Amino acid sequence: MRISEGIPLGGLSFATSPHIATDVPLRSSLVLHPGEPSELIVQVKNLVQHNLRLRLRVEGFPTEWCQLGTESRSLSPGTQMDAVLYFQVPATFFEDQEALRPGNKEYLELNFRCRIVVHIDPDTEQEQVQDAEFGLYIRPYTAYMDFLPVLYREVDFIGRFMKIFEEAYQPVIDSFNVMWANLDPLTAPRALLPFLAHWVAWPVDSIWNLHTSRRLIRRAVELYRWRGTRKGLRLYLHLYTGLPLDEHLPNEAEKHISITEPFGKGFVLREAYLGEAVLGGGQPYHFMIRLRPDRPNSIDELLVRRIIDQEKPAFCTYELFIENLYVSPLSTTPNQTL
Template identity: 50%
Template sequence: MTQARSTVAFSLVLTPMQVPEAVPSESELVQALTGSRTTGAKGPTLPSLVLHPGEPSELMVQIRNQSAAALQLEYQVQGDFPPEWCQFRTEGADLRSGQQIEGVLYFAIAPDYLEQTYPAEALPLRLDYRGRLTVLSINPTTGSRYLENRDFQIYLRPRSLYLDFLPDLYREVDFIGRFLKVFEQTFEPAVNTLDSLWAYLDPLTAPNALLPFLAHWVGWDFNAPLHPQRQRFLIRHALEIYRWRGTRRGLRFYLHLATGLPLGDDIEAESAKPIGIHEAFSQGLVLGATHLGEDARLGGGRPYHFTICLRPGPDHPIDEALVRHIVDQEKPAFCTYELEIHRPQLAPS
């Protein structure tokens, strides 16, 4: 008498780690719209995995050796999806009796996959795919082989953020998410602009084409030939320049923005600042207290006069015409000034 034995050498189980929220079928759409429910026997349901562009998805693979002998395993993944989408990773190929090993079918596609340009013959773009994992076991002792297949489904779906603003009922229909994605991508440029509107209104980050508008917005009509980055600083601080116009602080700050020289606020001595502004103070002619030839002389007074001393580094260029233009524009009309540019003396080589 011959005893019958099971020919099943191992068990193979696939478990999707990202399950679709809705079953992508037309019958589900009809049921959701009509409120009806179909009855009747259904075939076996295949493991289904949802795949979003730019987001990895995984199918967990569990293999248990149900035989009394150790097995050697070989794997093969097939499907109607591009092979570069999938990678199979496993703990190994040797499986002892009663042991279980795990593997992963790892899927990933480019974030802009659905936005790429496709030839006319490739449209409409395919979104549903089917695959198969084949595992072959070999008994090294007897040479016997056992083959096991498991089919699975892949649903390529764009992730729609608009579903978050709708009741959960709409998530039960796969078509709704794909339909809303059309509107989401249509309005996405406008939404992105609104989300980053602050960057368009900041002169330091705004596009060059928007700088004239921002300059006009703050009443900035300075047209000197400056580098665009210098212009950005001047437009951004225009109100502060207006606030301190006609003062030493305002003139120093303006020259700092236009020339790039440091303010030197941490330097107490005016004669050591990179932008020094020296004012000439005197009592002038005081009757009864002035001695001609000693502390006063005729025709020698220059009231409301100041001197500007710029002390740039050896490799720091200074546009003297620009500096004079700024001083003439910012100083009080009754003031006179002198401009001195002190450059460090290079040691002879």
């Protein structure tokens, strides 16, 4: 809770009573900021030589704003207790158009003259009622008061006057503070994505969903740098499929995105045996791609081939295998299919 700096009005009047005394600060007005909790403490003391049963209530403002808490409902002779009023004004108080409805009021009420009422020995013929008045003032909080000398912070009008400038300039300042988010494809508004794509010469294609488009635009320069290489092709497939890069695995065949080349020794004298000899070193400029998704039918093969054709060197050929792992109804071990 924040201590209010500017109190519009002050003063509190108490009804005199030989039975009970109420002690509150001299400045008994409370400034409430919408959306922030505040509290007012009232001390009640028994001045007579017998027990008193008490019931407290408050009035003069919307009851849903306040909760009343007391230590007990009775006071022994010479003892005192604290009654705490917990206030919470809705955060949308100034934006709530229901408060300005012409059927009720044509203006928004900001100042409330309230009372706390103490019923002594309630539900009896000797019941007595004592009350004390206090003021509640609804004011918007402005951080611009921190830039002023303490002398000006004590004036309520200055706070409301500074709120006008805060409402006018603060949205611009907030937009400037988060400008970085508008330039990051992962957080930029959807309407800015074509502009950001134009910056990096990335074609906007309707085949990509929004999440994938953001990732591709953000990594476009890196994809250009590694185009035509195994690393660039694996990165592109990773951004589309979401499969891990598995850079920690040394064996290429164990990766979720495996790109291998069928290199062999070919025909070597003194090492070739009948039935096992291979003439030549395999198909030149040829590679194989194996994708191992965790969910079957989660990858569009035509789109994957389009990516490969775009990223590979024009003279290279390839073979594509998409392996789906599934569990057979008759077995608990996963099987591999092509």
